[in-house]
Amino acid sequence: MGIPILTDVHTTEEVRAAAQVADVIQIPAFLCRQTDLLMAAGNSGRAVNIKKGQFLAPEDMIHPIEKVASTKNERILVTERGATFGYHNLVVDMRGLPVMRSFGYPVILDATHSVQLPGNDNGKSGGQPQYIFPIVRAGVAVGIDGLFIETHPDPATALSDAASQLPLSRLEELLLQAKAIDSLVKKNGWS
Numbered sequence: 001m002g003i004p005i006l007t008d009v010h011t012t013e014e015v016r017a018a019a020q021v022a023d024v025i026q027i028p029a030f031l032c033r034q035t036d037l038l039m040a041a042g043n044s045g046r047a048v049n050i051k052k053g054q055f056l057a058p059e060d061m062i063h064p065i066e067k068v069a070s071t072k073n074e075r076i077l078v079t080e081r082g083a084t085f086g087y088h089n090l091v092v093d094m095r096g097l098p099v100m101r102s103f104g105y106p107v108i109l110d111a112t113h114s115v116q117l118p119g120n121d122n123g124k125s126g127g128q129p130q131y132i133f134p135i136v137r138a139g140v141a142v143g144i145d146g147l148f149i150e151t152h153p154d155p156a157t158a159l160s161d162a163a164s165q166l167p168l169s170r171l172e173e174l175l176l177q178a179k180a181i182d183s184l185v186k187k188n189g190w191s
Contacts, residue, residue: 005023007025024049026050029113033064049079050076050077055084058093058096065078078100080107080110082110090118094139097142111148112132113150115127136178143190
């Protein structure tokens with residue numbers, strides 16, 4: 001079918017295995033400062049998507065980027081997924097998107113992990129999916145390069161991240177809005 005595969009890795013051993021089948025090696029947010037993992041991902045020859053840790057400032061993402069780039073791998077993506085704001089809350093600082101974009105690599109907005117409420121629901125993550133649309137619209141208006149959206153036909157029955165997924169029935173509407181805003185931003189040279 002030709003559909004690219006992206007997968008998380010958590011160890012250098014997983015990088016070797018994933019590189020055999022995946023097109024994009026993704027470094028999870030909590031592991032974005034692990035030098036050995038970043039270097040292994042860069043050396044894999046695959047594109048590397050680095051998710052920004054909830055604990056990092058946008059300008060701090062230059063360091064993981066430089067580690068991957070030092071392997072001569074320039075196929076790097078950077079994903080924003082919110083920053084910790086007190087307990088059980090994530091926020092997306094729209095100023096951080098152009099900061100990370102200034103590093104010269106595509107910036108992806110993870111719209112569904114950004115609405116999580118970590119540990120808020122009896123030891124698992126809750127969520128506020130009603131904010132997916134506004135976060136996507138704002139991110140696209142700022143000038144992101146791509147979106148990451150977890151979707152499910154019935155989010156309540158999803159095995160993972162059920163509280164922060166977008167119902168599949170709303171995906172087309174969201175993408176049409178994003179495309180319209182993206183066209184306006186590009187047409188007017190605002191990004």
